[in-house]
Amino acid sequence: MADDFQHVTVLLDAAVDALSVKPDGIYIDGTFGRGGHTRKIIEQLGAEGRLLVVDKDPQAIAVAKELYGDDPRVSIYHGSFAEFDQALADAGWPQEVDGVLLDLGVSSPQIDDGTRGFSFQRDGALDMRMNPEQGMSAAEWLATAKDTEIMDVLWKYGDERFARRIVRQIIETRETEPLVTTMQLAKLIAGAVPRKFHGKKNPATKSFQAIRIFINQELADLEKCLEDGAKALVMNGRMVVISFHSLEDRMVKRYFKAQSTPKPVPRGLPILESDIELPFRTIGKAIKPSTDEVSENIRSRSSVMRILERKA
Structure with missing residues (x-):
């Protein structure tokens, strides 16, 4: 197979x-x-x-x-x-x-398969679990985590300088619509990071890395x-x-x-x-x-x- x-x-x-x-x-x-x-x-x-x-x-x-x-x-x-x-x-x-x-x-294969939720360049369910049969998905965590917890993850595992802006946008967005896809989250992060800081790397790179590391321990x-x-x-x-x-x-x-x-x-x-x-x-x-x-x-x-x- x-x-x-x-x-x-x-x-x-x-x-x-x-x-x-x-x-x-x-x-x-x-x-x-x-x-x-x-x-x-x-x-x-x-x-x-x-x-x-x-x-x-x-x-x-x-x-x-x-x-x-x-x-x-x-x-x-x-x-x-x-x-x-x-x-x-x-x-x-x-x-x-x-x-x-x-x-x-x-x-x-995990990155290239959009359905796994690891990629900010391919749309798919916001999962990010190495084992999709176990634990909490990224979407489930972002829907329930406190702002301070999300902030800590983005700082600790992603060294994301705009963590505060990104978290504020996540909290505001989830009050009206759930974050369930990778492109939703990637676009949200791109909107939260000032355009002048959009360099060679996608602005969602650090946040996706941080959330993935946390979700999979x-x-x-x-x-x-x-x-x-x-x-x-x-x-x-x-x-x-x-x-x-x-x-x-x-x-x-x-x-x-x-x-x-x-x-x-x-x-x-x-x-x-x-x-x-x-x-x-x-x-x-x-x-x-x-x-x-x-x-x-x-x-x-x-x-x-x-x-x-x-x-x-």
Whole structure:
């Protein structure tokens, strides 16, 4: 049931190479999407290797089942990557893994399908849920949330300088008509943002991002997955994370740094920072797509990849 929407996997070779896949290893692709990374990982697995694929999106899970449902090396879990310990338990696999890969953000099929409600350029129901079968839609939330709550979301997750204007317009509009479509909301935001600030980016970009992050609890899920994923890594196991906006990347960068950098030693103690053994290390610097990749896939332009490895 492969769908008609195309997805070009970002940093495909670099991400899978960073995992350093062992033929008999156990790996987690926490964001299956349309299976680009999964496909390349499986190519490197032997008969004893295992791969757990996870996704919130039922459409992605349907594609995963179609492609890999009969592969005994693959276990498929419908849910958040924050639940991968439960997914491993359901598969009957050990709670220790050789690698975790996360490709964050929204997949191209989700953006390109207007009915999913992620795009401010395609009209559709104002949904924005990764899993449309679970939780509150963006339309339902905007219809009931207090102005202070909406303001907080736009500031916190979108860094939207015109949050106050946008929220005021949302509150006024919903008193007379419900906000139920993406184009309704996009036009409302465009009207609230002063025209002189309409730059290269659509004025709805930050607000849509902020609402999507909130509706799907993306940062809370990421925080839990980073902690649980790092704990689950075996010796020399790696966590590879591709981020697409500054909030995600900042969280990943800080977590990786905290795990791989010794805390300051109190003055006077007979020990040096260099004597402190840490269980993790970061591998190289942040990796960004090449100019060629960006020219072929413009959606890769904001991606940043970071790598953490267990060493003790």
